[in-house]
Amino acid sequence: xxxxxxxxxxxxxxxxxxxxxxxxxxxxxxxxxxxxxxxxxxxxxxxxxxxxxxxxxxxxxxxxxxxxxxxxxxxxxxxxxxxxxxxxxxxxxxxxxxxxxxxxxxxxxxxxxxxxxxxxxxxxxxxxxxxxxxxxxxxxxxxxxxxxxxxxxxxxxxxxxxxxxxxxxxxxxxxxxxxxxxxxxxxxxxxxxxxxxxxxxxxxxxxxxxxxxxxxxxxxxxxxxxxxxxxxxxxxxxxxxxxxxxxxxxxxxxxxxxxxxxxxxxxxxxxxxxxxxxxxxxxxxxxxxxxxxxxxxxxxxxxxxxxxxxxxxxxxxxxxxxxxxxxxxxxxxxxxxxxxxxxxxxxxxxxxxxxxxxxxxxxxxxxxxxxxxxxxxxxxxxxxxxxxxxxxxxx
Amino acid sequence: xxxxxxxxxxxxxxxxxxxxxxxxxxxxxxxxxxxxxxxxxxxxxxxxxxxxxxxxxxxxxxxxxxxxxxxxxxxxxxxxxxxxxxxxxxxxxxxxxxxxxxxxxxxxxxxxxxxxxxxxxxxxxxxxxxxxxxxxxxxxxxxxxxxxxxxxxxxxxxxxxxxxxxxxxxxxxxxxxxxxxxxxxxxxxxxxxxxxxxxxxxxxxxxxxxxxxxxxxxxxxxxxxxxxxxxxxxxxxxxxxxxxxxxxxxxxxxxxxxxxxxxxxxxxxxxxxxxxxxxxxxxxxxxxxxxxxxxxxxxxxxxxxxxxxxxxxxxxxxxxxxxxxxxxxxxxxxxxxxxxxxxxxxxxxxxxxxxxxxxxxxxxxxxxxxxxxxxxxxxxxxxxxxxxxxxxxxxxxxxxxxxxxxxxxxxxxxxx
Numbered sequence: 001x002x003x004x005x006x007x008x009x010x011x012x013x014x015x016x017x018x019x020x021x022x023x024x025x026x027x028x029x030x031x032x033x034x035x036x037x038x039x040x041x042x043x044x045x046x047x048x049x050x051x052x053x054x055x056x057x058x059x060x061x062x063x064x065x066x067x068x069x070x071x072x073x074x075x076x077x078x079x080x081x082x083x084x085x086x087x088x089x090x091x092x093x094x095x096x097x098x099x100x101x102x103x104x105x106x107x108x109x110x111x112x113x114x115x116x117x118x119x120x121x122x123x124x125x126x127x128x129x130x131x132x133x134x135x136x137x138x139x140x141x142x143x144x145x146x147x148x149x150x151x152x153x154x155x156x157x158x159x160x161x162x163x164x165x166x167x168x169x170x171x172x173x174x175x176x177x178x179x180x181x182x183x184x185x186x187x188x189x190x191x192x193x194x195x196x197x198x199x200x201x202x203x204x205x206x207x208x209x210x211x212x213x214x215x216x217x218x219x220x221x222x223x224x225x226x227x228x229x230x231x232x233x234x235x236x237x238x239x240x241x242x243x244x245x246x247x248x249x250x251x252x253x254x255x256x257x258x259x260x261x262x263x264x265x266x267x268x269x270x271x272x273x274x275x276x277x278x279x280x281x282x283x284x285x286x287x288x289x290x291x292x293x294x295x296x297x298x299x300x301x302x303x304x305x306x307x308x309x310x311x312x313x314x315x316x317x318x319x320x321x322x323x324x325x326x327x328x329x330x331x332x333x334x335x336x337x338x339x340x341x342x343x344x345x346x347x348x349x350x351x352x353x354x355x356x357x358x359x360x361x362x363x364x365x366x367x368x369x370x371x372x373x374x375x376x377x378x379x380x381x382x383x384x385x386x387x388x389x390x391x392x393x394x395x
Numbered sequence: 396x397x398x399x400x401x402x403x404x405x406x407x408x409x410x411x412x413x414x415x416x417x418x419x420x421x422x423x424x425x426x427x428x429x430x431x432x433x434x435x436x437x438x439x440x441x442x443x444x445x446x447x448x449x450x451x452x453x454x455x456x457x458x459x460x461x462x463x464x465x466x467x468x469x470x471x472x473x474x475x476x477x478x479x480x481x482x483x484x485x486x487x488x489x490x491x492x493x494x495x496x497x498x499x500x501x502x503x504x505x506x507x508x509x510x511x512x513x514x515x516x517x518x519x520x521x522x523x524x525x526x527x528x529x530x531x532x533x534x535x536x537x538x539x540x541x542x543x544x545x546x547x548x549x550x551x552x553x554x555x556x557x558x559x560x561x562x563x564x565x566x567x568x569x570x571x572x573x574x575x576x577x578x579x580x581x582x583x584x585x586x587x588x589x590x591x592x593x594x595x596x597x598x599x600x601x602x603x604x605x606x607x608x609x610x611x612x613x614x615x616x617x618x619x620x621x622x623x624x625x626x627x628x629x630x631x632x633x634x635x636x637x638x639x640x641x642x643x644x645x646x647x648x649x650x651x652x653x654x655x656x657x658x659x660x661x662x663x664x665x666x667x668x669x670x671x672x673x674x675x676x677x678x679x680x681x682x683x684x685x686x687x688x689x690x691x692x693x694x695x696x697x698x699x700x701x702x703x704x705x706x707x708x709x710x711x712x713x714x715x716x717x718x719x720x721x722x723x724x725x726x727x728x729x730x731x732x733x734x735x736x737x738x739x740x741x742x743x744x745x746x747x748x749x750x751x752x753x754x755x756x757x758x759x760x761x762x763x764x765x766x767x768x769x770x771x772x773x774x775x776x777x778x779x780x781x782x783x784x785x786x787x788x789x790x791x792x793x794x795x796x797x798x799x800x801x802x803x804x805x806x807x808x809x810x811x
Contacts, residue, residue: 160578160598180578185579187601191605191631193632195632196632199625202621204620204621215613219517222516222517
């Protein structure tokens with residue numbers, strides 16, 4: 001059974017509705033899209049599918065390959081046992097398979113693109129023996145896959161449930177325990193594969209870079225957990241600069257250090273490595289701010305749509321207002337102890353949070369573009385620019 | 396399964412259930428020649444009485460041991476007393492732990508340095524088990540092996556910084572896996588205190604484990620040796636695969652034993668074997684020495700886990716007056732159970748349903764204690780130790796080499 005057949009069966013097993021969509025099915029013809037002002041997902045899809053053609057193959061499911069083809073671990077089988085329970089792992093698994101926003105495998109794609117954009121180091125002959133496909137060394141491809149493995153591993157580990165916080169609505173305890181068990185083991189399995197992949201690269205600097213990216217990511221996820229606001233709890237008072245540090249850890253570090261590592265693999269010098277790092281960092285930041293802004297930008301949103309009180313627009317809004325006024329606004333939006341997100345959203349939209357978040361997004365986007373300027377013009381570089389443009393587009 | 400390093404104390408007079416043997420109360424270094432002989436003899440009889448299929452299992456295991464000595468002899472080739480004349484310094488260490496700790500001063504402080512991050516609570520969680528109270532068995536084996544290999548290679552009496560780093564890394568990888576295992580097993584206590592998951596919750600505990608692993612990987616990368624990185628990343632994979640092996644069960648009895656040994660290797664022995672191999676690679680270019688180090692670590696590791704599995708049945712009823720049977724409660728069929736099942740086939744059904752029916756745990760325990768499961772597992776552990784000693788004896792004599800020999804005996808004779 002081919003990997004694709006396996007994957008096409010998964011959504012049904014996981015109880016997802018709708019067929020498996022993804023970049024495999026949406027390769028579109030080459031069109032210039034910079035002039036378009038549509039902010040539809042189709043545009044983002046186009047950017048990504050264009051980019052995938054440039055790097056030679058669709059990058060979807062890079063991290064799932066090892067999970068699904070390994071008989072010993074049989075993770076898919078174990079996850080299936082969770083169908084009907086409320087464990088978050090099921091949602092994570094569905095999200096991994098059901099590609100609705102083309103945000104999956106984005107890190108891997110960027111690593112491949114930047115590898116191609118930088119090209120081989122003409123000054124250094126030591127890479128001449130590496131094999132190259134579509135302008136990318138196989139070790140760089142491997143690195144892209146490792147990046148996705150690390151990202152997915154922590155995605156899975158984010159879905160662990162605290163057993164002493166369970167309520168009766170969460171279902172039986174043993175289901176949650178089993179779900180936790182599978183989530184831990186799956187995440188560990190992905191990390192182990194990442195470590196093995198890193199060892200095979202035979203480059204200790206790259207291992208150090210990615211290991212430190214993992215350490216950053218773990219800290220970032222820890223902060224995310226701590227600041228997850230419960231319905232009735234007021235969020236912590238963190239300013240935008242703290243938010244930026246924490247978001248760098250949880251979203252920027254992995255991509256930034258991966259891009260740098262890709263340059264190291266091709267033996268590029270420190271300057272090139274730094275530019276790659278800067279692109280990865282700023283692109284990731286701007287992407288995160290963009291996704292934080294979505295609940296506030298979309299014209300038609302359902303009233304029940306919640307948003308993260310620790311997202312960029314909200315943190316900025318809070319900073320403008322000052323702590324006391326913000327707490328007052330939250331209280332006003334609470335009805336019988338439950339937060340009325342629709343009301344709070346309107347309050348935030350009326351303030352300066354949203355516009356300054358858009359500005360911040362563009363700030364990071366432009367820094368990313370600046371970093372790209374030091375790379376020679378190429379298809380790959382254009383694709384990287386297009387990704388940034390797509391992320392900065394709000395109108 | 397319960398990992399009992401912390402419960403192991405070095406005692407001059409070790410007491411033990413009649414089933415397994417203990418050395419005499421005097422010189423810790425000398426192997427007790429008479430006592431194990433008796434146990435081995437008893438075990439041989441037990442083997443003879445066992446059913447045919449069991450004999451087949453043992454035959455296949457025996458063939459894994461080359462050059463087996465007669466079962467009545469359990470000794471090492473160089474008693475400590477004779478070694479004095481061959482030692483470079485005039486010092487005489489009878490305690491392998493003391494000998495090993497000379498190189499491990501500051502071990503826990505150094506580990507905590509690797510975990511230096513700004514997130515206070517996460518740091519606290521990650522440092523929780525590196526409090527200096529553990530016995531640090533794995534680091535001790537690592538540094539002793541490092542010295543033994545260095546001396547064997549060129550009589551060097553130094554331990555390289557990179558070799559000492561392996562000791563830290565081994566302990567960190569071990570601890571990271573413990574933290575995750577405790578969440579998986581929903582354990583409440585370890586090493587006499589509450590587990591990380593009970594204090595801080597499961598979500599944060601998993602992150603703490605990931606953090607320790609990432610710190611270990613950074614330290615590993617900094618050694619700057621790609622071979623060593625490959626050797627130790629293998630351990631990380633084995634640890635996870637070992638846990639997965641535990642999730643599944645085998646129907647066939649012969650398969651079950653092989654499955655049990657494979658899981659034991661992956662979960663316990665792989666780390667020790669590969670850490671030993673890593674320090675030998677750093678200290679000596681000879682592949683034969685790397686293999687010796689690996690085999691020593693592997694055999695001691697398996698023996699250690701076998702004894703651990705025995706203690707789960709025997710220790711608490713002695714000392715606490717009530718059994719824990721932690722492995723049974725987790726649904727795990729370990730060595731004593733698998734052997735007992737040979738004599739009491741009615742245990743098969745319980746094994747297959749992982750002791751989930753009410754009363755299963757107690758019944759299984761009774762069967763094990765009535766059978767010779769414990770004796771046979773002990774015998775098996777002795778054979779692994781014997782093999783470890785045989786391998787390590789190939790190295791040039793040194794205090795450290797002899798300490799490693801003593802350690803393998805300590806593995807067998809510890810009690811709770």
